[in-house]
């Protein structure tokens with residue numbers, strides 16, 4: 001029986017993975033792709049942001065990142081997909097921005113049932129051209145720098161995304177920098193994940209021999225590269241928000257704490273349903289239509305360092321008098 005090809009899509013927080021997945025799910029390429037999604041933070045925002053079609057299957061595995069919530073969860077999802085294998089012909093796993101791609105990739109070699117049915121086609125790493133430089137400078141090993149560097153080092157293909165936010169000379173500089181971390185992977189420049197899918201899917205680029213030659217303990221290595229100081233704070237507000245007050249709150253927060261805020265996103269209950277997306281000091285609000293019959297609820301996740309949950313809860317709740325704010329955090 002032909003093995004089902006699997007692409008592992010990785011990349012740091014906000015690098016553009018979901019944007020690329022949406023491009024893949026909506027492009028007219030003739031492939032039927034099952035997507036396995038995972039995100040960091042305990043309110044599943046991406047679930048609502050990924051565009052799906054009837055023939056696609058989306059599985060969620062929430063909580064921490066896929067690399068540490070375990071291989072058993074991933075194996076169970078893969079087994080359930082096997083029972084529906086006539087519905088798709090390849091699999092794409094989007095790891096969380098906090099994930100180390102290696103434990104995910106190892107799954108396709110260490111579990112007999114999985115390795116008999118699936119073949120790892122490639123590890124594809126997205127890189128945020130606007131922020132990767134400062135991320136790489138941060139901390140070694142367990143810091144953000146080590147995490148980003150690890151994702152780049154193990155890539156079979158690198159998508160240098162968000163090139164619309166940098167200049168040509170900066171792109172050349174970034175290429176050289178990526179080359180110094182990974183000498184062999186092809187680097188594909190992109191804006192909003194608009195890449196030729198033939199460059200990403202069915203490329204047969206993962207080579208176990210090469211990986212093990214570079215890292216002899218790769219198959220046994222259970223260490224994860226995580227920055228333990230990054231945490232996630234989730235807020236849920238049960239009343240409509242005032243947009244002007246919210247933007248004022250956010251602008252002030254980013255001016256003061258933008259370096260520490262690696263990622264924030266949410267679904268906001270303004271007059272209309274609105275999606276918030278942000279990375280460091282950049283954010284965008286996108287209209288997502290009427291609320292419909294469901295009562296309006298705002299959900300916001302912030303991922304960063306030194307986040308004062310009580311203060312965030314207190315200040316954002318002032319964006320609407322009487323809003324009931326609840327919050328929780330994970331690290």
Ligand SMILES: Nc1nc2c(ncn2[C@@H]2O[C@H](COP(=O)(O)OP(=O)(O)OP(=O)(O)O)[C@@H](O)[C@H]2O)c(=O)[nH]1
Nearest residue numbers: 013014015016017018019097161162191192263277
């Ligand atoms: N300017 C610009 N923005 C982009 C590009 N690609 C994605 N974005 C924006 O960057 C933000 C993050 O994009 P996502 O696709 O959600 O990133 P992600 O890697 O899935 O993020 P995580 O959920 O943190 O893992 C969104 O606001 C996107 O619209 C790009 O090429 N250029």
